[in-house]
Amino acid sequence: xxxxxxxxxxxxxxxxxxxxxxxxxxxxxxxxxxxxxxxxxxxxxxxxxxxxxxxxxxxxxxxxxxxxxxxxxxxxxxxxxxxxxxxxxxxxxxxxxxxxxxxxxxxxxxxxxxxxxxxxxxxxxxxxxxxxxxxxxxxxxxxxxxxxxxxxxxxxxxxxxxxxxxxxxxxxxxxxxxxxxxxxxxxxxxxxxxxxxxxxxxxxxxxxxxxxxxxxxxxxxxxxxxxxxxxxxxxxxxxxxxxxxxxxxxxxxxxxxxxxxxxxxxxxxxxxxxxxxxxxxxxxxxxxxxxxxxxxxxxxxxxxxxxxxxxxxxxxxxxxxxxxxxxxxxxxxxxxxxxxxxxxxxxxxxxxxxxxxxxxxxxxxxxxxxxxxxxxxxxxxxxxxxxxxxxxxxxxxxxxxxxxxxxxxxxxxxxxxxxxxxxxxxxxxx
Numbered sequence: 001x002x003x004x005x006x007x008x009x010x011x012x013x014x015x016x017x018x019x020x021x022x023x024x025x026x027x028x029x030x031x032x033x034x035x036x037x038x039x040x041x042x043x044x045x046x047x048x049x050x051x052x053x054x055x056x057x058x059x060x061x062x063x064x065x066x067x068x069x070x071x072x073x074x075x076x077x078x079x080x081x082x083x084x085x086x087x088x089x090x091x092x093x094x095x096x097x098x099x100x101x102x103x104x105x106x107x108x109x110x111x112x113x114x115x116x117x118x119x120x121x122x123x124x125x126x127x128x129x130x131x132x133x134x135x136x137x138x139x140x141x142x143x144x145x146x147x148x149x150x151x152x153x154x155x156x157x158x159x160x161x162x163x164x165x166x167x168x169x170x171x172x173x174x175x176x177x178x179x180x181x182x183x184x185x186x187x188x189x190x191x192x193x194x195x196x197x198x199x200x201x202x203x204x205x206x207x208x209x210x211x212x213x214x215x216x217x218x219x220x221x222x223x224x225x226x227x228x229x230x231x232x233x234x235x236x237x238x239x240x241x242x243x244x245x246x247x248x249x250x251x252x253x254x255x256x257x258x259x260x261x262x263x264x265x266x267x268x269x270x271x272x273x274x275x276x277x278x279x280x281x282x283x284x285x286x287x288x289x290x291x292x293x294x295x296x297x298x299x300x301x302x303x304x305x306x307x308x309x310x311x312x313x314x315x316x317x318x319x320x321x322x323x324x325x326x327x328x329x330x331x332x333x334x335x336x337x338x339x340x341x342x343x344x345x346x347x348x349x350x351x352x353x354x355x356x357x358x359x360x361x362x363x364x365x366x367x368x369x370x371x372x373x374x375x376x377x378x379x380x381x382x383x384x385x386x387x388x389x390x391x392x393x394x395x396x397x398x399x400x401x402x403x404x405x406x407x408x409x410x411x412x413x414x415x416x417x418x419x420x421x422x423x424x425x426x427x428x429x430x
Contacts (some may be wrong), residue, residue, distance in 0.1 A: 041198055046260050061203070061258040063300075074227030082130065084259030116262070140230075298411050314389060345367075
């Protein structure tokens with residue numbers, strides 16, 4: 001009964017239109033920010049940062065950018081990896097000093113601060129995104145997807161062949177030089193885990209706040225009007241040219257920032273074909289689909305899911321412990337029994353409804369998955385070969401995409417919204 005609007009009075013239009021109208025949501029938001037900024041930096045180490053937190057924050061920024069284009073504006077894009085490459089190489093040029101020619105005379109600009117290098121890299125990517133977004137004025141759907149896919153292959157080819165982009169390095173690889181903010185190293189080999197985490201967290205938080213306000217304002221309404229029916233949107237006064245190109249610009253800006261962080265802060269050295277290939281575009285697209293189209297929270301949820309999935313699968317299936325304690329042995333049998341019971345209930349539901357997902361089918365599917373995860377973690381891993389686990393990850397992601405597209409097209413974000421609506425009524429039935 002603590003999660004409801006009763007007693008939470010609004011006395012102005014500003015209060016009524018705020019991002020989190022329910023007081024509990026606002027407190028939860030502030031609590032999450034407090035934990036992220038004031039507690040996590042003191043508890044993490046290099047493993048947690050490099051395996052979970054940095055990939056999660058960087059992919060979240062990329063997923064927000066793609067969600068603005070695909071989820072809010074309805075423009076299909078498969079060029080995310082190429083646009084991330086633009087951000088990475090632009091950031092590298094700004095960090096190492098940019099050479100420009102004026103009237104045939106070469107001038108060398110000094111290296112730029114890492115924060116401004118990341119922002120400028122996003123602006124460069126926004127310009128490139130607008131150029132490749134021009135076909136969206138005449139084509140859409142599958143044809144636009146093919147056009148952005150061509151942009152992906154062209155940009156990867158360009159950075160492989162354009163030696164100026166990687167400062168004429170013999171290997172074709174770019175390496176992030178050491179850069180500091182207020183005397184604290186952010187890039188390079190001598191960085192601290194908390195510093196890189198806070199740097200990415202600040203940028204991710206700013207990007208999320210800006211994206212949330214953009215999608216709730218006039219620009220977001222224009223994007224959604226174009227998404228729902230572009231002809232009707234044009235009739236009521238929405239300019240398709242400005243709406244579509246602004247969506248491409250904002251989306252590419254976010255993706256460029258993600259690419260710059262992915263190169264400079266996370267990896268430190270990249271080769272464009274390996275780091276920003278077509279698989280990167282599909283990974284970010286899967287995050288948006290699983291997390292939820294047209295949702296900022298869904299971008300974070302999808303990124304968290306696909307970042308944590310390989311780690312959990314490794315802990316559950318690949319690792320193995322020879323000896324377990326008595327308590328762990330008892331709990332393993334409890335979780336195994338729960339897994340078997342969930343499977344039985346799933347079969348009963350299938351027999352009754354003649355469908356896998358009808359009725360309580362989705363709930364029993366997730367219950368069986370959760371019980372199996374708890375069982376595997378309790379016994380210390382199943383000891384499966386790592387190559388089988390890696391391929392199983394692809395199978396699970398593909399299966400989940402199919403399930404979400406059929407059962408819940410709005411992804412994890414919609415499940416979260418439904419859960420909150422249930423809590424607003426709990427413990428009353430209606």
